[in-house]
Amino acid sequence: MTGIEEVAQAAGVSTATVSRALRGLPNVSTATRERVMREAERLGYVASPSASSLASGRTRTVGLLTPWVNRWFFANVIDGVERTLRSLGYDVLLYTFDVAGGAPRRRVDPAVLRRRVDGILVVGLPLDDDEVASLAALDHPLVFVGSGPAGHVTVRLDDDETGALATQHLIDLGHRVVGHITGVPDRVSSWSPPIGREAGYRMALADAGLEVDDSLVVNGDFDVEGGRSSVKELVRRRPDVTAIVASSDEMAMGAVLGARDQGWDVPGDLSIVGIDGHELGELVGLTTIAQDPYQQGADASLLLLDMLGGQRAPEVVTYPTELVARTSAGPPRPGEGPA
Amino acid sequence: MTGIEEVAQAAGVSTATVSRALRGLPNVSTATRERVMREAERLGYVASPSASSLASGRTRTVGLLTPWVNRWFFANVIDGVERTLRSLGYDVLLYTFDVAGGAPRRRVDPAVLRRRVDGILVVGLPLDDDEVASLAALDHPLVFVGSGPAGHVTVRLDDDETGALATQHLIDLGHRVVGHITGVPDRVSSWSPPIGREAGYRMALADAGLEVDDSLVVNGDFDVEGGRSSVKELVRRRPDVTAIVASSDEMAMGAVLGARDQGWDVPGDLSIVGIDGHELGELVGLTTIAQDPYQQGADASLLLLDMLGGQRAPEVVTYPTELVARTSAGPPRPGEGPA
DNA sequence: CTGTTAGCGCCTTCAA
DNA sequence: TTGAAGGCGCTAACAG
Numbered sequence: 001m002t003g004i005e006e007v008a009q010a011a012g013v014s015t016a017t018v019s020r021a022l023r024g025l026p027n028v029s030t031a032t033r034e035r036v037m038r039e040a041e042r043l044g045y046v047a048s049p050s051a052s053s054l055a056s057g058r059t060r061t062v063g064l065l066t067p068w069v070n071r072w073f074f075a076n077v078i079d080g081v082e083r084t085l086r087s088l089g090y091d092v093l094l095y096t097f098d099v100a101g102g103a104p105r106r107r108v109d110p111a112v113l114r115r116r117v118d119g120i121l122v123v124g125l126p127l128d129d130d131e132v133a134s135l136a137a138l139d140h141p142l143v144f145v146g147s148g149p150a151g152h153v154t155v156r157l158d159d160d161e162t163g164a165l166a167t168q169h170l171i172d173l174g175h176r177v178v179g180h181i182t183g184v185p186d187r188v189s190s191w192s193p194p195i196g197r198e199a200g201y202r203m204a205l206a207d208a209g210l211e212v213d214d215s216l217v218v219n220g221d222f223d224v225e226g227g228r229s230s231v232k233e234l235v236r237r238r239p240d241v242t243a244i245v246a247s248s249d250e251m252a253m254g255a256v257l258g259a260r261d262q263g264w265d266v267p268g269d270l271s272i273v274g275i276d277g278h279e280l281g282e283l284v285g286l287t288t289i290a291q292d293p294y295q296q297g298a299d300a301s302l303l304l305l306d307m308l309g310g311q312r313a314p315e316v317v318t319y320p321t322e323l324v325a326r327t328s329a330g331p332p333r334p335g336e337g338p339a
Numbered sequence: 340m341t342g343i344e345e346v347a348q349a350a351g352v353s354t355a356t357v358s359r360a361l362r363g364l365p366n367v368s369t370a371t372r373e374r375v376m377r378e379a380e381r382l383g384y385v386a387s388p389s390a391s392s393l394a395s396g397r398t399r400t401v402g403l404l405t406p407w408v409n410r411w412f413f414a415n416v417i418d419g420v421e422r423t424l425r426s427l428g429y430d431v432l433l434y435t436f437d438v439a440g441g442a443p444r445r446r447v448d449p450a451v452l453r454r455r456v457d458g459i460l461v462v463g464l465p466l467d468d469d470e471v472a473s474l475a476a477l478d479h480p481l482v483f484v485g486s487g488p489a490g491h492v493t494v495r496l497d498d499d500e501t502g503a504l505a506t507q508h509l510i511d512l513g514h515r516v517v518g519h520i521t522g523v524p525d526r527v528s529s530w531s532p533p534i535g536r537e538a539g540y541r542m543a544l545a546d547a548g549l550e551v552d553d554s555l556v557v558n559g560d561f562d563v564e565g566g567r568s569s570v571k572e573l574v575r576r577r578p579d580v581t582a583i584v585a586s587s588d589e590m591a592m593g594a595v596l597g598a599r600d601q602g603w604d605v606p607g608d609l610s611i612v613g614i615d616g617h618e619l620g621e622l623v624g625l626t627t628i629a630q631d632p633y634q635q636g637a638d639a640s641l642l643l644l645d646m647l648g649g650q651r652a653p654e655v656v657t658y659p660t661e662l663v664a665r666t667s668a669g670p671p672r673p674g675e676g677p678a
Numbered sequence: 679c680t681g682t683t684a685g686c687g688c689c690t691t692c693a694a
Numbered sequence: 695t696t697g698a699a700g701g702c703g704c705t706a707a708c709a710g
Contacts, residue, residue, distance in 0.1 A: 001453075003687060003688085004687065004688060004689095005687085005688095013696075013697085014696065014697045014698075015687090015688075015689090015697090016688095016689075016690080016696075016697060016698080016699095017695085017696060017697075019688070019689060019690090020689095020695095020696090023689095027695055027696080028695070028696085029695060029696090032695080032696085044450050045450075046450040046451055046453065047687080047688070048393070048454045048686085048687055048688070049389075049454060049455050050388075050389045050390075050392035050393040050398065050454065050686080050687080050688090051389075051393050051686070051687035051688040051689085051702090052687080052688050052689070053389035053688090053702090054387070054389040054390050054393050054686085054687080054688075054689090054701095054702045054703065054704085055687075055688045055689040055690075055701080055702055056688080056689055056690085056702085057689095057702075059389065061432075068418070069408070069414055069417050069418045069421060070411075070414035070415050070417070070418045070633075072409075075408055075409035075414045076409050078408050078409070078433075079407070079408045079409045079435070082408060082433050082435050083435060086434070086435065091432050091433075091455075092432070092433050093400075093430055093431070093432060093433075094417075094421050094430075094431050094432075094433060095425070096418070096421050096422060096425065111383050111384075111385040112385055114340075114385065115385075115387045115388060115389065115703090116388050116430075224618050224619065225618075253619060253622055256622065257621060257622065279563045279564075280563065280592060280619045280622065282596060283592055283595065283596065283619065283622045283623050284622050284623075294409075342703060342704085343703065343704060343705095344703085352680075352681085353680065353681045353682075354681090354703090354704075354705090355680075355681065355682080355683095355704095355705075355706085356679085356680060356681075358704065358705060358706090359679095359680090359705095362705095366679055366680080367679070367680085368679060368680090371679080371680085386703080386704070387702085387703055387704070389702080389703080389704090390686090390702070390703035390704040390705085391703080391704050391705070392686090392704090393685095393686045393687065393688085393702090393703080393704075393705090394685080394686050394703075394704045394705040394706075395686085395704080395705055395706080396686075396705095454687090
């Protein structure tokens with residue numbers, strides 16, 4: 001339990017000087033700084049985070065708010081965030097929020113975050129306006145990853161474009177009845193990724209003069225099981241569907257399983273396109289629109305640190321996206337669907 | 340920025356009483372407690388974690404040390420840990436450590452953890468004896484998940500048995516030359532899961548009177564790409580191999596891809612069994628030995644909390660494991676391999 | 679059951 | 695460039 005006092009004595013200086021020397025502040029002579037660092041090292045001294053937070057008002061901790069930690073996109077964003085922030089001396093505190101289908105999730109409580117973190121990263125968590133306002137009122141840097149409300153720093157894809165790209169790929173292959181598996185139907189926010197992707201899907205269909213109808217859109221809960229069951233529901237409603245755009249690869253892979261469950265061949269009977277670039281998509285030759293969540297997490301962290309340093313960050317950083325054409329999407333069978 | 344003082348004034352009591360009332364300590368009249376809680380609520384008061392940690396010596400934070408956050412097993416353990424601890428009022432601080440093939444990873448530094456966390460969870464991170472000793476010297480409750488050194492509380496599978504079970508399944512199907520894809524070759528610790536699984540694999544072969552040889556064992560780095568490339572290496576070395584046990588499903592799925600890359604049919608030319616129970620294994624009909632990492636994380640958290648409460652925890656909690664037979668493992672082709 | 683009084687360990691003026 | 699001193703906001707004895 002060596003404290004700053006012991007280091008000060010060992011180095012023959014005051015605690016104030018130890019504090020300055022160890023934190024790299026100016027106005028410490030090189031000789032003194034080196035001596036202090038040597039003694040601190042020798043004694044195994046590390047400042048108590050609580051004490052230094054209390055005194056300085058800074059925690060060197062970032063809060064990461066997210067609905068899931070074990071889904072592909074989220075796990076990779078978190079990985080990027082953690083490694084980036086840790087390498088720069090920041091801790092990452094995880095806060096998960098259930099956004100399961102039924103019950104409304106726990107609300108984001110700004111009071112808990114107030115003196116616990118220096119900055120906040122909201123990863124793929126749709127918030128209502130009050131929640132956003134209350135977080136912003138904390139007056140900590142705030143960065144959204146995946147999607148975010150207008151007026152706040154956000155690192156994201158162009159979801160509309162991504163949804164349109166996936167859909168256009170199917171249209172180009174000759175599909176005329178294209179369904180869509182979206183994520184959790186979110187009623188609290190107007191800016192979650194599945195909303196933009198669905199908009200892109202609808203836009204692409206409309207531009208091509210094809211049918212756009214609610215009967216073609218089902219919810220897949222953003223997971224494998226959801227994708228699997230939703231495809232059955234979709235096919236029940238619309239037996240004429242020949243292709244599907246899923247809002248995530250996990251749902252797309254679930255859709256492949258669901259198609260098989262009812263004896264449909266992919267892509268023979270049903271073409272499927274996902275969005276993400278999941279490593280395991282190759283197992284079923286999944287055609288997808290790939291993104292890089294690790295990089296988004298890393299960059300969002302850097303942006304947050306810039307803001308912590310008083311700099312202004314660009315409001316929106318849009319990430320590139322790339323079509324990876326494999327085998328889960330092909331031309332429709334001739335004679336299938338309406339002529 | 341309402342502090343305890345304001346709540347005390349509003350409720351007409353001292354700060355000590357506010358502190359007691361809000362933390363549910365005894366010796367506060369019901370009426371007083373309610374009044375305090377009401378005022379705290381009204382004023383949006385939440386105690387400053389730094390201040391209360393500094394004063395009490397407790398942080399209500401658990402450090403989670405892990406090599407990866409985006410691999411299946413780890414992501415699910417973390418999920419279980421986070422949700423369990425959060426629901427009980429504890430924060431989770433993430434610490435990742437690269438254990439990539441080449442360079443030695445950053446060492447675990449106990450000094451950093453000392454006054455930052457109340458307890459430590461080591462998830463699937465093999466440590467050398469010095470690191471274990473230095474963590475133990477912190478005198479915080481310490482729980483290992485996945486595997487751990489003798490003498491410390493560990494939540495895990497019976498890896499030997501699991502490896503043997505997977506291998507026995509292939510032997511029962513008639514295979515005589517069975518290869519193994521293990522995880523990162525770890526030279527710092529003697530107790531990581533792949534080590535136990537490999538031991539089980541060797542034991543099962545030996546018990547059946549079959550060949551056990553280093554040429555049959557390759558490293559797959561515990562990820563999809565590693566599994567994919569290692570299977571090619573294995574087949575190059577041992578063209579007579581007809582089946583493989585992989586130490587994780589991710590490597591097993593990679594192995595499926597690798598087999599396909601060289602035109603081998605699974606299970607026609609090569610049977611593959613994994614260990615984990617990954618949701619996406621079904622995409623390729625992966626036969627596997629399933630475990631439940633979410634539950635392991637949740638239970639390890641509870642154990643840690645018990646220890647924090649002064650209770651003694653059982654040294655080892657072993658989790659059940661279950662063979663999920665699908666289609667990636669079948670009988671060898673007649674005439675294939677040595678008679 | 680409640681209030682008073684010291685710190686917890688560090689950072690940050692301010693003065694030297 | 696350095697030191698002295700006063701908090702940061704809360705908890706933990708101890709009294710009452």
